[in-house]
Amino acid sequence: xxxxxxxxxxxxxFLAVPPSTVAAVFADPRSWPRYWPDLVLExxxxxxxxxxxxxxxxxxxGTMEVWLEPVLDGTLLHYFLRATPADAAGAPAALxxxxxxxxxxxxxxxAKAIALGLKEILEDGREPGVPPRGED
Numbered sequence: 706x707x708x709x710x711x712x713x714x715x716x717x718x719f720l721a722v723p724p725s726t727v728a729a730v731f732a733d734p735r736s737w738p739r740y741w742p743d744l745v746l747e748x749x750x751x752x753x754x755x756x757x758x759x760x761x762x763x764x765x766x767g768t769m770e771v772w773l774e775p776v777l778d779g780t781l782l783h784y785f786l787r788a789t790p791a792d793a794a795g796a797p798a799a800l801x802x803x804x805x806x807x808x809x810x811x812x813x814x815x816a817k818a819i820a821l822g823l824k825e826i827l828e829d830g831r832e833p834g835v836p837p838r839g840e841d
Contacts, residue, residue, distance in 0.1 A: 710767050711797075711805055714786040714813045718820035722827045724754040724773040724780045730823060731757055731771055740819050744769075756783075766791045782823070784816045 743764040750758035767788025774781040792798040
């Protein structure tokens with residue numbers, strides 16, 4: 706039986722833009738290293754405007770998902786990372802509990818930074834209650 710992933714990050718952030726706008730950000734594989742520089746991602750499910758699922762290699766071994774849920778006039782960006790730290794050969798590596806907690810915190814903060822950065826850029830100063838630009 707396989708051990709559960711050592712790192713299980715779950716995050717949600719509301720973006721006041723349509724799912725297709727958020728999906729476009731993640732659609733180009735050349736953009737992925739900007740968000741996850743130490744990970745090698747391979748899509749195993751492309752859900753279009755509903756998001757992507759990847760296998761993860763590099764500093765971690767496991768899976769990652771961005772699920773884009775339409776909510777009201779925007780998108781709830783769900784982020785899931787289920788992975789285990791990897792050694793230089795790409796095999797799962799055991800970390801001391803303190804180091805594992807530090808890695809979890811780093812990954813959770815990075816996920817929120819990505820979401821809030823996208824919120825700032827994609828909403829482009831949109832005031833609450835005002836339709837997204839280009840929509841009436």
